[in-house]
Amino acid sequence: MYRSHTCGELRASDINTDVTLSGWVHKSRDKGFVIWIDLRDRYGIIQLVFDEERTEAELLEKARSLGREFVIQVKGKVIERTSKNPNILTGDIEVLVQELVVLNQSLIPPFTLDDTTDGGDDLRMKYRYLDIRRRPVKNNLIFRSKVSMEVRKYLTNEGFIEVETPYLIKSTPEGARDFVVPSRMNEGQFYALPQSPQTFKQLLMVGGLDKYFQIVKCFRDEDLRADRQPEFTQIDCEMAFVEQEDILQVFEGLTRHLLMEINQKEVGPFPRLTYDDAMEKYGNDKPDIRFGMEFAELTNIAQHRDFAIFNSAEIVVGIAIPGGASYTRKEIDKLIDWIRRPQIGAKGMVYVKCNEDGSFKSSVDKFYNQEDLSTWAEKSSAKAGDLICILSGSIHETRSQLSALRMEMAERLGLRNPDHFAPLWVIDFPLLELDEESGNYHAMHHPFTSPKPGQLSLLETDPSAVRANAYDLVLNGNEIGGGSIRIHDKETQQIMFKHLGFTPEEAKAQFGFLLDAFQYGAPPHGGIAFGLDRLVAILGGQETIRDFIAFPKNNSGRDVMIDAPSLLDPEQLKELQLRTET
The missing domain is CATH 2.40.50.140 (Nucleic acid-binding proteins)
Known part of the structure; x- marks a missing residue:
């Protein structure tokens, strides 16, 4: 013993x-x-x-x-x-x-295995098995296990069946590049690792399983960020004989269950925002609503003077920074430098100080009087002591820039409390997005998302106006889940493929198995997938997912511990028909 x-x-x-x-x-x-x-x-x-x-x-x-x-x-x-x-x-x-x-016995570890270590990220990743001994990383992995168990408990109690789907599948266009696996037995042919089990879970609905879930590895060969990995884990779910409201109720329930069981936080009914409202109020489709600073569109009230920058802009929009009127000119100039960085791309910023005595001081006093500035303050809900930051330009770029500024200021002001959870649903996304370079449309979610009821005919006349029967679940400014009601009949799916630029032959070659299945009594169905890595990190009070994954890749997609990816032996390449002898 x-x-x-x-x-x-x-x-x-x-x-x-x-x-x-x-x-x-x-x-x-x-x-x-x-x-x-x-x-x-x-x-x-x-x-x-x-x-x-x-x-x-x-x-x-x-x-x-x-x-x-x-x-x-x-x-x-x-x-x-x-x-x-x-x-x-x-x-x-x-x-x-x-x-x-x-x-x-043990060699002396290359870094201290205390809560606060002297090991940098690269060193800790190389010796990840030692890093896991440290209490913060160990506790994160135990925490992840607890979240996964609570997910299984809730979904099982709701009548869901856990089903495993294949990892070696056919390459399909889902928005990111596939990781491909050569087949030794089938010369010149390849499997792909799944970006999601999307088509398989739809086939399970055709198979009559009714409620499916799976905590599953997925793979996308895409550029990496702190919250992304080439392999990641989804809580993948699908239900038959449901409408959008059914899905929202079940998975709002799952989220509330996790917040209570994991964080002892009780939250009320989740707010719902349309995609258009989210973009107008917050400049992005995953807004953090733990704090205010909603956008104020000032276009109509700011373009009546001789200020050419505003007059030539497609949109003029601002936010009120709480307590920002106390900023010095030097501090405001640093803020302007921040939004001019290439990552943000703004050309400049107009500001208005809302003084405690009720007067206003702006960077455009030459063009606008006190009455004008008072109207801006009222529109942006600015109070005495606040600073109004205003950007202008094209609609999409300006909203994106102001959204970045809003999040940065919230971070600086300590408004993004990780112990405060503010979930919401974003609904009514556009079904299609126009690629300005190619002039072609592509699916905003994926090709199997159905249009909102009654809007199918708009695909022929005004594709950009069609709304998707889709929904995203957002928590603290992060998308933690997304899904849709699916297309479940062959004719509608063929129409969708047509508008995405597939020829009938291409659609049959890529998705013939799914189109065939739809001819055998496919029920109405829909689902959602949660990003488990991101969900666990947010519930754990963080936004970087890496320390909640046992053996993560670095920002270059490498596993520096086992040195992967790596070269294959020439004999292996020859056996896979990937390299011939010279």
């Missing part, structure tokens, strides 16, 4: 108990006549004690030879600690060691 107890479970009630413990040497303190060793396992830390009065000399010397991260087993008696440690649960006791076995 390697252990009778774990390092984190012993308490004062266990005093005088004989125990066997195993774990890693976390720290060692040698005072000559006494040695204290902190022994660590997954469950916690407990102090071991060896001293000249009660410990044999040979055992004392053996304890003195232990290095950091040695794996050891000890037997001893639980005793009361003289100097108690209130910062750990085992701080009232220690174990007087009577036997010590070294199970394995």
